[in-house]
Amino acid sequence: xxxSEGARDTVYxxxxxxxxxxxxxLHAHWNRFTLALLPIASFxxxxxxxxxxxxxxxxxxxxxxxxxxxxxxxxxRTFELxxxxxxxxxxxxxxxxxxxxxxxxxxxxxxxxxxxTSLSPLDDSDSLTLSTICRQPR
Numbered sequence: 001x002x003x004s005e006g007a008r009d010t011v012y013x014x015x016x017x018x019x020x021x022x023x024x025x026l027h028a029h030w031n032r033f034t035l036a037l038l039p040i041a042s043f044x045x046x047x048x049x050x051x052x053x054x055x056x057x058x059x060x061x062x063x064x065x066x067x068x069x070x071x072x073x074x075x076x077r078t079f080e081l082x083x084x085x086x087x088x089x090x091x092x093x094x095x096x097x098x099x100x101x102x103x104x105x106x107x108x109x110x111x112x113x114x115x116x117t118s119l120s121p122l123d124d125s126d127s128l129t130l131s132t133i134c135r136q137p138r
Contacts, residue, residue, distance in 0.1 A: 009034035009035075009121045010032070010034055011033065011034060011035045012026065012030075012033045012035070012036045012037065012066060012068065014036070014038045014039055015039070016039060016052065016053060017052075018049075018050055018051045018052055018053060018054060018058070019054060019058045019061065019062070023061075023062050023065040026066050027065055027067060030066075032067035032068070032069065033066050033069070034068075034070065034121065035068065035070045035071075035072065035119060036062065036063055036066060036068035036070070036071050037072050037074055038054060038059040038062055038071055038072070038074065039053055039054050039059070039073070039074055040054060040055065040056045040059045040073040040074070040076050040089040040090065040093055041053070041055075041077075041078075041081075041082065041084055041088075041089035042075070042079075042080075042081040042082025042083075042089075043056065043058075043082060043084055044082045044084040044088075045082070045083055053075075053082075055089070055092070056073075056089055056090075056093035057092070057096050059073060059093065060093070060096045060097055060100070060106070063106040064104060064106070069106060069107060070106060070108075070119060071106040071107070071109070072108075072110075072111060072117075073089070073090060073093055073108070077089075078113065090110055093110075094108070094110075
């Protein structure tokens with residue numbers, strides 16, 4: 001787990017990880033993250049991968065739990081380590097995010113290998129409402 005903290009913005013880089021209590025601890029220490037880089041693949045079969053890798057649904061749970069304004073998914077379309085298809089992770093991620101109310105959705109920036117992006121810093125006018133009231137839909 002790594003983070004980078006600036007004057008007003010904080011970036012969380014998850015690396016390879018599964019779901020755990022550390023996300024509540026992150027939120028307790030840092031109120032919100034400007035950006036979370038979260039793994040979403042390989043995630044199948046879940047019974048084996050869940051302890052080692054976040055799946056798309058887990059990554060959205062992490063973004064909400066850590067109040068991350070923007071999420072960049074990673075580790076998809078890189079190596080064939082699981083049973084998920086080449087774009088299944090990002091397709092599933094889009095579907096999971098779309099099931100949340102707009103106020104509970106992190107902004108997704110989906111980059112293909114080699115792409116880059118620029119992000120604006122958060123300011124006091126940002127109405128980041130991701131919180132404990134935003135739950136994973138059943």
